[in-house]
Amino acid sequence: MRGGAIRNRLRLAALLGVCLVAMALGASPALGYYTASGSGSGQKVVSSLTVPTISTPIVAAGGTVALTWAKGSVPEGVAYYVTRNGEAPGGTCPTQAEPVNDISTCTDSGLEPGTYTYKVFAKYRTWSATSAAKEAKVTIGPANHFVLAVASTTASAGAADNLTITAKDKAGSTVTTYAGSKSLTFEGAQVIGTNKPTVANSSGTATAFGTATAISFTSGVATVSSTKNGVMKLYKVETATISVTDGSIESEVDPTVTVAPLAMSKLVLSAATTTPGAGTEDALTTTALDAYGNLATAYTGSHSLVYSGPLASANGTTPTVSDSSGNEVAIGTATPTIFTAGVATVSGEANGQMILYKAAAASVKVTEGTIASATVSITATAATATSLKVAAASTIPAAGATDSLTTTALDAYGNTATSYAGSRNLIFSGPEASPSGTAATVINSAGAAINIGSVTALTFTNGVAVVASSKNGVFKAAKAGATTLSATDETISTTSALALTVGVGAAAKYAWSAPTISAGTLGSPCLFTCTITTLGNAGTFTAKVMVTDSLGNEVSNLGTANTVAVTATGTTGSTVTGSPLTIATTGLAESTATFTWTSPAGGTFTNTITAAKSVGTAYTSATATATK
Secondary structure (H helix, E strand, O other): HHHHHHHHHHHHHHHHHHHHHHHHHOOOOOEEEOEOOOOOEEEOOOOOOOOOOHHHHHHEEEOEEEEEEEEEOOOOEEEEEEEOOEEEEOOOOOOOOOOEOOOOOOEEEEOOOOOEEEEEEEEEOOOOEEOOOOOEEOOOOOOOEEEEEEOOOOOOOEEEOEEEEEEEOOOOOOOOOOOOOOOOOEEOOOOEOOOOOEOOOOOOOOOEEOOEEEEEEEEEEEEOEEOOEEEEEOOOEEEEEEEOOOOEEEEOOOOOEEEEOOOEEEEEEEEEEOEOOOOOOOEEEEEEHHHHOEEEOOOOOOEEEEEEOOOOOOOOOOOOEEEOOEEEOOOOOEEEEEEEEOOOOEOEEEOOOOEEEOOOOOOEEEEOOEEEEEOOEEEEOOOOOEEEEEOOOOOEEEEEOOOEEEEEEOOOOEEEOOOOOOEEEEEEEOOOOOOOOOEEEEEEOOEEEEOOOOEEEEEEEEEEEEEEEEEEOOOEEEEEEEEEEEOOOOOOEOOOOOOEEEEEEOOEEEEEEEEEEOOOOEEOOOOOOOEEEEEOOOEEEEEEEEOOOOOOOOOEEEOOEEEEEEEEEEEOEEEEEEOOOOOOOOOOOOEOOOEEEEOOOOOOEEEEEEEEEOOOOOEEEEEEEEEE
């Protein structure tokens, strides 16, 4: 065994010597090796491991070096790896840690400018062969950042602004190998309304900032072509700092673009309050905007605006807006208004102080020429009550019939004063008592009939008192004819009385008409019943007879024949002359003739004179009592 080991060492030494001689002579075989099979003695096999030869490296902009080497054909299974400056390379080149079989080319990448030394190693089992070194000089490194440029740094809103994007290495050289379609994302500008900043992609499609945008590069530069591949449009007025990234590198020293507004194309109206009190000031602000909603700052000076929407109040007071001189200009009339940098605001009493008088919702807008703002809903509220208004269900009620009143509290402009609420003590006036002495009445909130002229409690809700369940304003007139109805709470009153024409009720009673006596005293009223005192003997009571309603209002146009008999009862000796009496069928329902009752010629007496139906419809009799 010891002799065999010695022989093997001698063989290896001899083979190594041959190899060294060959290398010294410049021959291509590098190292010999042995192969053995079976369990006996090893058999020497002479072969070679070819030394790789590197071609001249190809250096490209962007920090890449392409390597190619010649490799040997034997033995099979030789693997290769590359070193750069004695260390592992990048890109697709195999490394000592991971040599690759059957490869003769690779590309090193990510190289900054500089000179690099490359070697290729052939490796087979425990033997290897090394190429001669080759140098590669990199002048342009990999893309490290973008340089972003804009055609204009003072663009108008919505205007096209061309971008130029250049890929640069760390040293600032253009990386010409950065080419083809790249997915870029732009940032830095803001949205206004629905208008987003955009950049046109390589197909010409406007793509919103923040969204991947396909941009085509040629030799490291992307430029606009036919409104494609980098046309930027900004819409919001601002100073925007624009940046771009492809996800790995981004722009440095980002450009700023100051966006200017376009001319005014919109007006926006606003109010200090949308619930002003009637007759109070409400400051309006009118803002001029461009097509994208930016403040149109160039819109300055005096402009002729027309406000519209609000209506005059119930009493005819027209709403107004103050002009730039402080004049109150009627709504709907040209109103000179001063704008400063696109905004018109109130100054003291001038330049947009609106006063509404009608307590109602109004859609207010402002217009200049053909440009109108959107409407602003403003609801004026009523002022405090300054007067009362009385209305009736019928202005021609019949005497004694019910008529529903509506009593409303009004402010100075005729609006219903909704704050006037709860129980209020009113005094109604105007209608007179009937001929029989019955007063006109209003039923209060408790259901009691209160004579006109007395305190009547009514309940108001939101400024209005209406009849409910036959209470709270049921009116009954008593005297037929024209009259008026007024009301007061002793603080505020009706400014215009309600005019009524009270009709006569249905025919119901006989009554004395134009009674006279020859002496003594005639009681008042002398209508359905009369009292005659101290008439004396042989004294006379003379009268006509008429037909009235239940309250003593004389009816007209009776239509049917009616005859009245006048009789006397009591102390004997009295006489009646002129009876019976005929009641007129047209015109006033009274007799054209008179009767005369004469008292007894002597002594004391008590007599009752009665007028009752003789022919026709029976009505309640009239009586008179005479005494001495």
